Amino acid sequence: xxxxxxxxxxxAKPYVHTLSQSNRTVNCSSCVKSCDAxxxxxxxxxxxxxxxxxxxxxxTVHKEECSYLQRxxxxxxxxxxxxxxxxxxxxxxxxFGKPDSSNDTWNRNFADFKTHKKEIQQDPERMxxxxxxxxxxxxLVGNSLPPATEIFDIFCKMAVNSFTICDGELNxxxxxxxxxxxxxxxxxxPNAVVTFTGKTLYLRALEExxxxxxxNIRISYIDQLALTSDRQDQLYKQYYFTCVCTRCSDGEKxxxxxxxxxxxxxLGNLEKDEDGFLPCKECGCSLNSTDLPRxxxxxxxxxxxxxxxxxxxxxxxxxxxxxxxxxxxxKQKDYFSSYNIHCLQILDxxxxxxxxxxxxxxxxxxxxxxxxxxxxxxxxxxxQIGLLLMKQGxxxxxxxxxxxxxxxxxxxxxxxxxxxxxxxxLYRDSQDLLEQCMxxxxxxxxxSNS
Ligand SMILES: [Zn+2]
Ligand SMILES: [Zn+2]
Ligand SMILES: [Zn+2]
Ligand SMILES: [Zn+2]
Numbered sequence: 001x002x003x004x005x006x007x008x009x010x011x012a013k014p015y016v017h018t019l020s021q022s023n024r025t026v027n028c029s030s031c032v033k034s035c036d037a038x039x040x041x042x043x044x045x046x047x048x049x050x051x052x053x054x055x056x057x058x059x060t061v062h063k064e065e066c067s068y069l070q071r072x073x074x075x076x077x078x079x080x081x082x083x084x085x086x087x088x089x090x091x092x093x094x095x096f097g098k099p100d101s102s103n104d105t106w107n108r109n110f111a112d113f114k115t116h117k118k119e120i121q122q123d124p125e126r127m128x129x130x131x132x133x134x135x136x137x138x139x140l141v142g143n144s145l146p147p148a149t150e151i152f153d154i155f156c157k158m159a160v161n162s163f164t165i166c167d168g169e170l171n172x173x174x175x176x177x178x179x180x181x182x183x184x185x186x187x188x189x190p191n192a193v194v195t196f197t198g199k200t201l202y203l204r205a206l207e208e209x210x211x212x213x214x215x216n217i218r219i220s221y222i223d224q225l226a227l228t229s230d231r232q233d234q235l236y237k238q239y240y241f242t243c244v245c246t247r248c249s250d251g252e253k254x255x256x257x258x259x260x261x262x263x264x265x266x267l268g269n270l271e272k273d274e275d276g277f278l279p280c281k282e283c284g285c286s287l288n289s290t291d292l293p294r295x296x297x298x299x300x301x302x303x304x305x306x307x308x309x310x311x312x313x314x315x316x317x318x319x320x321x322x323x324x325x326x327x328x329x330x331k332q333k334d335y336f337s338s339y340n341i342h343c344l345q346i347l348d349x350x351x352x353x354x355x356x357x358x359x360x361x362x363x364x365x366x367x368x369x370x371x372x373x374x375x376x377x378x379x380x381x382x383x384q385i386g387l388l389l390m391k392q393g394x395x396x397x398x399x400x401x402x403x404x405x406x407x408x409x410x411x412x413x414x415x416x417x418x419x420x421x422x423x424x425x426l427y428r429d430s431q432d433l434l435e436q437c438m439x440x441x442x443x444x445x446x447x448s449n450s
Contacts, residue, residue, distance in 0.1 A: 003205040003212040005381065006418035009192060010180060010203045012100035015110060016061065016086040017165060017176030017199055020079055029062075030054035032165060032173050032199045044069040046076055064089045068140040080129065081136045083162070083175055087154045088137070091146060100180035105213035109179060115156035119240040130155050160239050165196050168426030169387060174199070180214075186239070187218035188231055188247040194219055195383060195420050204419060206381050218245075225377055225384075227341060228254050253377060257341040261334065263291045269337040298335045302328065302342045309349050318356035325350030326362070339373045355391070360398045367392040386415030390430055397433065402441045409434045 003009055019027050027034050028050035038048035041055065044066045049055040055062075065085055069076070077085070087110075090096070096109040120126045133155065137145060145151065161182045165174040178201050181194065191207050209216055222234050228248050235243050247253060251273065258272035268282025279286045287295065305328045312321045328346050336343045351366035370388060378384050389412035396405035413430045420426050 001212075003209045005205060005207060006421075007205050008202055008421065009205055009209070009212045009217065010101055010106070012178045012181050012201045012203075014163075014165070014176035014199055014201070015097040015179050016083065016090060017174055018079060018082040018086060019174040020172060021076065023173045024048065024076070027173055028054050030058040030199075032196075034167075041066060043067075044073055046073055061086050061089050064092075072140060077136050077140065079175060080158075081133055081140075083158060083177075084133055084137065084151075084155060085140065087158060087177070088141065088146060088151065091150065091154060092144075097177075097179040100178070103213070105215070106180040106183065108183060110157065110177070113157040113161050113182060115153060116160050116240045117153070117156050120156050120159060126159060163194065163201065165199055165201075167196070168420060168424055168429075170383060176201075183214040184217050184219050185214075186221040186235065186241075186243060187245040188220060188222075188224055188228075188243060189245050190218045190220045190379060192217045192219050193379075193381075193383060193419050195424070197421075197424055202421065204421070206379050206418070224379075225341070225344060225374075227257055256337075256339045256376065259337040259339055260287075260295055261337050263287065266334075269339065295335055298332055299342070302332050302336065302346070306342060306345055309346065313349060313352075318353045322350060322353035322357050322359065322362070325353055338369050339376065344370065344373055351391070355395075358398075360395050363395045364392070364399060367395060381415050381418045383416070383419040386412050386419055389415065390426075390433070393430075393433055393437070397437060397440070400440070402437055402444065405437045406434070406441065409437055 017032070019029055019032060023032075023034075024046075025048070026038075028038060029047040030049055031054050033050060035050035038050055039055075041047045041049070041062065046069045047058070047062060047066075049058065068085065076082075090110070096111045098109065099107045120130075130152065134148070134151065137151070158177065161177060162175050163178055163181065164172045165176050166172050176199065181201055181203060184192070184203070191209055192203055192205050195202055195204070203217070203219070205212065221239060222231055224231070226234070228251060232243060232248065235241060255271035255273050255278070256269075259269040260272070260277065262268040262270055262280035262283060262285060264285040265280060265283035268280040270277045270280050270287060272278065277287050277292075305324075309321065309324055309328065312324060325346055329343075329350060332343065332346075338344070338347070347366050347370050351363055351370065354360075354363040354366060367388060371385075371392070374385050374388055389408045393405045393408035393412055396402075396408060409430060413427065413434060416424070416427050416430050
């Protein structure tokens with residue numbers, strides 16, 4: 001049976017999952033939802049739960065884990081060790097998980113997972129991660145660990161099959177292993193999308209899929225806002241394959257991601273392929289011999305600035321970061337088109353910083369520059385576009401631009417109901433904002449009539 005736009009192809013609970021370290025104090029270890037009144041496990045004091053039923057659900061695996069954590073508490077192992085520990089407990093319980101659909105094409109369990117063992121053995125970074133994990137596991141579990149070869153097998157499966165569990169706004173909260181969804185391959189031009197409600201994974205169609213079996217479904221494992229070479233590097237480094245999707249082969253979007261502004265007419269953009277810059281689409285001019293070195297100089301400058309901006313972001317001084325983004329944007333705005341990948345990264349950083357600083361007019365200038373490139377580089381119905389429009393709608397509401405906010409929020413709602421579903425809290429938030437927007441428009445109308 002064919003699947004249509006927004007249909008849920010499959011939902012799945014994790015086989016095992018764990019919260020990220022930074023979320024352990026604010027999210028429930030079982031359902032992963034954020035909660036103000038979490039209660040600690042009284043035995044280990046490490047994991048926290050929002051309710052007795054959540055704690056009970058987690059107990060099948062936490063029971064054994066709890067005794068190990070007590071040995072090292074208050075030191076909590078890193079996320080990868082926590083996930084490995086849970087996989088080992090399942091392995092000891094001889095529980096390999098069940099398929100998430102009764103349809104035969106989705107039939108598998110953890111024992112069937114791909115390992116990429118050879119590639120991992122030749123990957124020094126992964127091998128050193130494995131030794132560190134082994135070292136901590138020995139401290140935690142001691143003599144009751146399975147043989148090292150079995151642990152390595154589990155490690156390999158974990159390394160190439162994990163899903164990052166995100167909240168509705170795509171912030172990572174944890175990591176999990178999902179049995180049937182791990183069958184789905186990657187494409188940089190996906191026809192389906194994964195979002196989460198709590199820890200439950202939902203796979204939804206982004207277009208009509210005639211026969212929705214794993215062979216015909218593709219999701220994107222990585223952020224699509226990157227050049228082909230960078231996406232390919234990331235995919236190989238993390239999953240050991242080379243993507244051959246149409247976007248990776250035709251390089252069309254890369255030309256735009258490398259584009260610069262025409263220095264002659266100042267209206268058109270000059271796209272760039274492997275051989276260099278193409279003539280301006282508006283005036284037909286090419287870059288001259290003085291423009292080219294200047295563009296190269298600015299490209300170097302912008303790359304260096306991006307590195308330091310990303311570093312600044314870690315120190316979390318939003319006001320300082322925003323000022324640096326504005327300076328950087330000012331310096332490069334005559335050279336790079338707003339479709340240029342470097343420019344987009346600055347705009348993204350600037351948007352977050354301006355929201356943190358509650359500088360709404362600045363934030364709006366960023367969202368309005370980001371929307372067209374997002375629509376070009378992400379699939380039409382992608383959570384990234386839905387969220388950007390929702391942010392824009394909120395900003396416009398703060399600025400009392402109710403009419404503009406209405407348009408942004410309506411467009412955002414249309415996308416979010418496809419990517420997250422109408423039952424998702426994020427969709428309800430977007431509808432509340434829409435309501436608020438209409439209320440403000442009614443009040444303005446009454447005020448002007450009176
Ligand atoms: Zn819970
Ligand atoms: Zn415990
Ligand atoms: Zn690709
Ligand atoms: Zn031109």
